[in-house]
Amino acid sequence: MxxxxxxxxxxxxxxxxxxxxxxxxxxxxxxxxxxxxxxxxxxxxxxxxxxxxxxxxxxxxxxxxxxxxxxxxxxxxxxxxxxxxxxxxxxxxxxxxxxxxxxxxxxxxxxxxxxxxxxxxxxxxxxxxxxxxxxxxxxxxxxxxxxxxxxxxxxxxxxxxxxxxxxxxxxxxxxxxxxxxxxxxxxxxxxxxxxxxxxxxxxxxxxxxxxxxxxxxxxxxxxxxxPVVTNRKSEAEIVRYRTEELLRRHQIELEVPPTLLDVLLQSFADLRASAAAAGSDDEKLESALSTAEQIGVLEDAVLHSNFFGQKALNAHTLASSLVGSLARREPEDLAILNKYLHGVVEPRSKEEGGDWPEFLAGGREAIANLS
The missing domain is CATH 3.40.50.300 (P-loop containing nucleotide triphosphate hydrolases)
Incomplete structure (x- = not known):
């Protein structure tokens, strides 16, 4: 094996x-x-x-x-x-x-x-x-x-x-x-x-x-x-299960804080809602925003944190991975993600605090680097 x-x-x-x-x-x-x-x-x-x-x-x-x-x-x-x-x-x-x-x-x-x-x-x-x-x-x-x-x-x-x-x-x-x-x-x-x-x-x-x-x-x-998994609890179980498999396979001792998992799930829920309300394909991310892509974002963030970070996952790295994984078309996808950060994440970071301000900063930095 x-x-x-x-x-x-x-x-x-x-x-x-x-x-x-x-x-x-x-x-x-x-x-x-x-x-x-x-x-x-x-x-x-x-x-x-x-x-x-x-x-x-x-x-x-x-x-x-x-x-x-x-x-x-x-x-x-x-x-x-x-x-x-x-x-x-x-x-x-x-x-x-x-x-x-x-x-x-x-x-x-x-x-x-x-x-x-x-x-x-x-x-x-x-x-x-x-x-x-x-x-x-x-x-x-x-x-x-x-x-x-x-x-x-x-x-x-x-x-x-x-x-x-x-x-x-x-x-x-x-x-x-x-x-x-x-x-x-x-x-x-x-x-x-x-x-x-x-x-x-x-x-x-x-x-x-x-x-x-x-x-x-x-x-x-x-x-x-x-069907696409829309139940928040089921989606969290899938992401957590796959992430634990990843950590065992790579023999990584790194904890994924539940608050960061909530940030990831909420971000995808927000982006799906935005895609559903979009009037044309140009206003939607090319990504399917599936559970598998959530796992991919988290996997990227975990590996980056383990190899190049402080051996701890943070919201900044998670946001950077999300932008890097979902921005497949330029400049369309970058514009959609920037609009999401400005219109949704920024107000939420002011109202709720927590990991959101760091998530906002990480997302903006990633977009700036790709632009």
């Missing part, structure tokens, strides 16, 4: 998954390693009513019904499409579900403009083909084909980023549950999916119109929409 920059969920939580598997006496669909109830418990954490001898931490923060519908879909013969704004935890939920169901979340296809049908089905080892001809041995299966043959979960990230030709390659896989290999004959010419095979795809709702899904492909997915 220490040799990995980022361990997949099945390795990171291996001991927990082993324990859950050992006490799980519920019915398991197909070749699932855990029952649906235990999959839900692994993702959402345990409660007293579960009556377990060991506490299971919550790993994804969201509505229970979303997780339950996702699990039920994966137990059916339909694909699962998690759709939502950037930073809502779609990929993380997909990884956790795959880890709990089959202990392998790494069978992933990344959707981009350069993704081809080979990434969905198979390609060939050219040197082996030249030496021995085309055979199953010289075939390079895609992550999706590998999942089909093993009866496990394959993942497709950013489905709408890939072209319509690539998306259409999924239609026969999701409906017929096999891949034809015209280059081979006989039994080797068809790769059938084993029970337990399913596909979890993710799509960014802001990419709508980039490569819209065909109606045929939509019919083969159950859509589960992941």
């Amino acid at each position: 220490s040799d990995l920059l980022r361990a997949p969920a099945e390795l990171k939580y291996a001991a927990e998954l082993d324990w859950l598997e050992s006490v799980d006496d519920g019915p398991k669909p197909f070749s699932w390693r855990l029952s649906p109830k235990m999959v839900r418990l692994f993702v959402l954490g345990s409660e007293r009513a579960d009556g377990l001898d060991r506490e299971v931490d919550q790993k994804w923060f969201g509505d229970r019904s979303i997780v339950e519908r996702a699990i039920v879909t994966l137990a059916s013969d339909r694909g699962l499409l998690l759709i939502g704004d950037p930073g809502t935890g779609k990929s993380w939920l997909a990884e956790l579900l795959a880890a709990a169901i089959c202990r392998n979340s790494t069978q992933v296809v990344q959707g981009t403009a350069g993704t081809t049908e080979d990434h969905i089905k198979y390609s060939w080892n050219v040197s082996m083909v030249i030496a021995k001809g085309q055979s199953r041995e010289s075939m390079i299966p895609s992550p999706i084909m590998t999942a089909m043959e093993a009866g496990t979960v394959g993942r497709f990230e950013e489905l709408t980023r890939s072209t319509s030709d690539v998306q259409d390659a999924l239609i026969s896989i999701l409906s017929e549950k096999y891949i034809s290999v015209p280059e081979l004959t006989g039994e080797e010419g068809i790769v059938f999916a084993k029970p337990g095979f399913s596909v979890i795809a993710t799509a960014n709702s802001r990419d709508r119109g980039v490569n819209d899904l065909s109606s045929a492909l939509k019919r083969r997915f159950n859509f589960v929409r992941i």
